Amino acid sequence: GEDVEQSLFLSVREGDSSVINCTYTDSSSTYLYWYKQEPGAGLQLLTYIFSNMDMKQDQRLTVLLNKKDKHLSLRIADTQTGDSAIYFCAESENRDDKIIFGKGTRLHILP
Amino acid sequence: GAVVSQHPSRVICKSGTSVKIECRSLDFQATTMFWYRQFPKQSLMLMATSNEGSKATYEQGVEKDKFLINHASLTLSTLTVTSAHPEDSSFYICSAWSQGKVIEAFFGQGTRLTVV
Numbered sequence: 001g002e003d004v005e006q007s008l009f010l011s012v013r014e015g016d017s018s019v020i021n022c023t024y025t026d027s028s029s030t031y032l033y034w035y036k037q038e039p040g041a042g043l044q045l046l047t048y049i050f051s052n053m054d055m056k057q058d059q060r061l062t063v064l065l066n067k068k069d070k071h072l073s074l075r076i077a078d079t080q081t082g083d084s085a086i087y088f089c090a091e092s093e094n095r096d097d098k099i100i101f102g103k104g105t106r107l108h109i110l111p
Numbered sequence: 112g113a114v115v116s117q118h119p120s121r122v123i124c125k126s127g128t129s130v131k132i133e134c135r136s137l138d139f140q141a142t143t144m145f146w147y148r149q150f151p152k153q154s155l156m157l158m159a160t161s162n163e164g165s166k167a168t169y170e171q172g173v174e175k176d177k178f179l180i181n182h183a184s185l186t187l188s189t190l191t192v193t194s195a196h197p198e199d200s201s202f203y204i205c206s207a208w209s210q211g212k213v214i215e216a217f218f219g220q221g222t223r224l225t226v227v
Contacts, residue, residue, distance in 0.1 A: 042204065043155075043218040088154065092216075096208045098145055099216055103154040 002026040004102035006089045011108045018076040020105045022089030025070065029091040032065060033099065034074045038085045046074070046087075076107075084109045114138060115207050117219030124195055124226055132190045132222045134161075134205030140185035141207035146178075149202040149221075161188040161205075195226040 006022040024032070033048040049056045049063045049072075056063045062075040076083055089102040114137040124130045134144055142163045147155040159180055160168040167180035177199075179191040192199050206218045 042220045045215055048215075096143060098157055098160055099206070100157065101147075101155045106152075 002029075002091065002100045004089055004091055004100055006087075006102040006105050008103060009106050009108070011110060012079050013110045014079060014081060016079055018074075018079045018083065018107055020074045020076075020087050020089070020107070022072040022074075022102055023070055024072065024089070024091050024102075026091060026093065026100070027070070028093045029070075030094055031092045032063075032072050033088075033090040033092075034061075034063065034072075035088040035090060035101075036085045037088065037104070043088070079107075079109060081109050083107060115205060115217040115219045117203075117205055117222050119222060120220060121223045122225070124224070126196055126226055127194055129191055129193045130195055130224060132192070132203055132205075132224075134188045134190070134207070134219050136186045136207045136217075139207075139210045141188075142185060144182060144188040144205055144207045145216075146180065146188070146190050147204045147206070149204060151202075155204060158190075161190075163188075192224065195224070197226045200224055200226045 003025040012018045030051050034046045036044045036046050047058050047061050049065050060077045064073045086104040086106050088104045090099050092099045116135045116137055118133045144161040146158045148158050149155045157170050158173045161180045161182040163182045169175045182188040202221050202223050204221045206216045208216045
């Protein structure tokens with residue numbers, strides 16, 4: 001079945017870059033996502049990438065996809081205290097399809 | 112933009128009672144909605160796919176008689192937790208895909224259920 005794995009915790013100094021990694025097993029994944037969840041809040045879609053893309057950049061966010069290795073990463077440049085949250089990697093086979101989430105990576109920002 | 116609204120945001124109920132959670136797509140129609148459950152500091156676990164006008168599709172291990180899903184209209188899906196027990200306490204989130212060119216699944220703000 002589908003499975004999405006990511007490390008549970010990442011600690012980064014303010015101003016440095018954060019890189020959160022994710023692997024997935026479903027070769028039929030067409031859409032790959034990064035969601036952000038702040039304490040007590042709902043999910044916020046940060047960015048997504050199609051499986052036929054290698055990279056997508058959006059301001060401080062860079063997503064890299066290695067489809068061969070089924071590896072997805074999210075880089076946050078110039079990490080700020082407001083970036084402290086849980087980041088979920090997720091995938092779906094198609095639009096309108098169920099979204100499968102990883103366990104989430106808790107990003108902690110050091111002063 | 113597309114919005115998915117859940118109600119209530121918090122509910123406390125007694126063991127043995129039933130609780131209904133509503134999920135509405137406010138400015139678009141959704142033939143399919145999804146219900147997730149999130150335990151503290153854990154991921155979102157897909158519980159079921161709610162299909163308008165037909166039976167919901169439940170994920171393996173989810174009790175369909177305990178978590179009743181009704182998708183009676185194109186803008187409303189409801190999740191009823193029947194005969195609730197303390198172990199049903201959790202954060203329940205629904206989602207629906209927007210229509211049109213924007214490719215995004217929108218999530219409700221979640222419902223915190225506490226069974227005492």
